[in-house]
Amino acid sequence: MRLNRNAFLKALGAGVALASTAAYAQSGQPTPPRFRILIPANAGGGWDLTGRALGQALIASGQASEVSFENRGGAAGTIGLAQFANGYRGDAHALMVMGSVMLGGIITGAPPVRLAQVRPIARLTNEYNVFVLPPGSAFADMAEVLKQFRNDPRSIKWGGGSRGSTEHIAIHMLAKAMGVAPNRINYVPFRGGGEAAAAVMAGYVTVGGSGFSEFLPHITSGRMRAVAVTSSLRLPGTGAPTLTELGVNVVIGNWRGLCAPAGLSPSELLAAQDAIRQALLSQAWQSAVQRHQWLPDPLIGQAFEDFVDREFESLREVLLKAGLA
Incomplete structure (x- = not known):
């Protein structure tokens, strides 16, 4: 599925589209690049919602002229991870949705690819x-x-x-x-x-x-x-008790983020990080966060890479004790 910047702006109103086009012409800036987002899950789930919302935000913030999406579900995202690692290497305008689920899939499933073959680039949200x-x-x-x-x-x-x-x-x-x-x-x-x-x-x-x-x-x-x-406090909109309230001390979150392919130059990596940073500031992204009741939890660059390393080891310990690793 492809989301075109012109179509997106047209939906917001012809006046907005004309103003945006005029702004680009006056600034002398080149047309923003086309992005590709691989979603390693089937349509309709959390990763799919996140990836498509991010695509809209890239367009709305002027970071992309067009965004195409590819769904490749299965095996906790590791099938998509393999495709991304092997087929998108060196593409400065490619992104893949990832999250804690993928780390668990790598630990439990022993797939032929590892996170070391891609580059974690940004955490977007957390969710229970x-x-x-x-x-x-x-x-x-x-x-x-x-x-x-x-x-x-x-x-x-x-x-x-x-x-x-x-x-x-x-x-x-x-x-x-x-x-x-x-x-x-x-x-x-x-x-x-x-x-x-x-x-x-x-x-x-x-x-x-x-x-x-x-x-x-x-x-x-x-x-x-x-x-x-599975949160420590009740979530608005459910009325459901926490597991802790029910006498079972279990609290676990589900963060979602993005990775870039391997093979990017330092300048390309910084440009991708900045594009995401600008997208997260857009009204399109803020509206999506509010609509889906996500918990914004941005972390970009090296800080996120370090977080992923720590999270991997923490999950590995839990899964080993559960007999799943």
Whole structure:
């Protein structure tokens, strides 16, 4: 799918488009470059929403004349990671969405690619998970689910993102806190939030878990019931208790960011960082953050690379203890 700057501006109004075009002509600046964004997940999930919102922000902030998107889901984003590492190397105007889920996928799945083959460039947002029940569920709330999970773990079918996703890790953290053996967890992984949402609404799984923004439209429409969140405080718009309130000390977040391909010169890397920085200041991005109720958590450049290294080791320790690594 391709998003054209002219079409985007036209949607905002002809006056805005004319003013923008005149500004470029008067400044003598070259037309902004075309960007490509690889989204290593299927359409409809959190990574997809993030990537497309960032694409709009690049255009709205004048950093891109056009943005094309490619979805390549599966294996916690590592299939897309392999494609990006091998096919986008040296492209100064290519970006890929990434996040904590991808780190978990690398740790648990042992894919043939590593993060060292790309360049983490910016953290954009943080988000907590929400656990939901289908409208027709026999369970009234999460307290009943946890009671059943303690008594008969295999009877609860959990559905969520790929193996190693934050909701998958959260369930293993739940199991550990409740004295449930890891091998008794009945978890069904899906390639993205869209698939997980469909499985929940169809009653295929007992409990669904995903990023809050991914399930928010379905919660608002009444097609799911939010019953717990993985944050330390309740999230507006759900009314659901935290797991800590329910007597299980589990808190885990799901950050999302971007990486650039390997092979960029220092000046190209700095230019990409600046483009993202400008995009995050745009009204288009601020509106997307508000609409999806994301938690802005920007971190750009070396500070983000250092964060990713620390996060990888922290997740690896958790997954090793859970028997997933």
